Amino acid sequence: MARALSQQVYEYAVILEPPYPPGWSISPHRHTQHEVGLVRMGECTIRVGEQLFRFRSGDVFFFPRGVPHGFTADASSGVAFVVVQFLELERDLLRQLRNAPPIGRFSLFELEVSLFLDICHKLQREIAGGLPFASIQCKALLSELLVLLLRSASRNIGPYVSPHQGRVVEKALQIIHSRYQDDIRIQDLAHEVGLSPQHFRELFKRYVGVSPKKYLVTLRLQRSKCMLLHSEYSVTDVALRLGFGSVQQFSKAFRKLTGLSPIEWRKAHAFEESGSFLSSGV
DSSP, X not given: OHHHHHHHHTTOEEEEXXXXXXXXXXXXXXXXXXXXXXXXXXXXXXXXXXXXEEEETTEEEEEOTTOOEEEEEOTTTOEEEEEEEESXXXXXXXXXXXXBTTBEEXXXXXXXXXXXXXXXXXXXHHHHHOOTTHHHHHHHHHHHHHHXXXXXXXXXXXXXXXXXXXXXXXXXXXXXXXXXXXXXXXXXXHHHTTOOHHHHHHHHHHHHSSOHHHHHHHHHHHHHHHHHTSTTSOHHHHHHHTTOSOHHHHHHHHHHHHSSOHHHHHHHHOBOTTSSBOOOOO
């Protein structure tokens, strides 16, 4: 079994290509693996059949296995890639990744490029390190990489998020995750990371996808589900321990998220030691 899991690691490959000189080219070829590649610097033209695709620094290509493709580096800048190869891919993901049939093409912001490269480095360490459960981690990292690409393709093109701004929001996220049970005020959180409340709300939503208030409430509600499974916590206990102003405020938010009141959710999901469903009041 261990040997089989180890073998699965080598179904992945991360190739950090050296820079290719201006005008470099390679004739069309095909692979037995799927391939995702980031243009780290420079530009190139990729030929797929009779189609020509232009890729620049920050662009990502996806080649399904068996699709012939050839490269020509830009005549003035040359080109450099980092490539991830892998065997398995669900049919629905294959369809979504091929957004420019027969291949896929994506364009990343600077911060997304950093995330892409970080995932590649982690994947490379898993392949080479021989750590326990590496095949599971490789699969998880590949999924993270593909989600990054698909989200980049589905986003609305809006104001740019710089690496510095991304780090500011990440700091705010760390604060939220460590203190979500406290009475956190969004304006205080904004000041703590050095931004005005309005700018912080705009930047947070641009980076995370939801407002900081909605993120905080959703995090509390997810935690509340775990607490509701334990009969020693009343609904009032859960509401107050998680920073809600009242039981009514908690119940309203919980029903909006789940379609059930906290008591109804507890009856549907929790068991007594005897194996019967719990029934616990406020």
